[in-house]
Amino acid sequence: LAKTTQPISMDSYEGQEVNITCSHNNIATNDYITWYQQFPSQGPRFIIQGYKTKVTNEVASLFIPADRKSSTLSLPRVSLSDTAVYYCLVGVQIDKLIFGTGTRLQVFP
């Protein structure tokens, strides 16, 4: 099982770029890297997914180095509404996905 390691918490201010790095040293060849966002009293919500290099969508970018042993979620110009817990998951099989404790991002005005 691909275990992930993320910082427990991060603080930022509105308008700044936030980068959250996740380590996944034992990632398997066919594993994808997926990030979820969770607000209080809600279920996690899919943000972005990638396999290698860089992926960008309307809310975030995901950077994956060549060895794929880590990944970085980049949130450009965060706002107060980005305050949430962010989870990094590695894997494709439903019974092999491990949610760690995530990274609690607090955005201040």
Place this chain on the structure above:
Amino acid sequence: NAGVTQTPKFQVLKTGQSMTLQCAQDMNHEYMSWYRQDPGMGLRLIHYSVGAGITDQGEVPNGYNVSRSTTEDFPLRLLSAAPSQTSVYFCASSSQDSNSPLHFGNGTRLTVT
């Protein structure tokens, strides 16, 4: 399009009582799963299903039963509630594509006294 719907949102049980947490999805997803979320422990997989009639155990299955008679529904049954089952329960679904993301409901907060 409602996505994944969980009921009830809140429930209080006494030790030993039984109940069923409901989960329904309208996306025609083959895969469905139940997680529990406890403070400081992230989400842990209880049971999952890869299609109607097929279920399997996850990381923490003890004390819970599931069934999957239809593609849409995946109820979670607590046979005899215990205080250790106090938690927030999330249901998720995904398509059978190998890298399909999970779609979560908004959870059921269960308290067992």
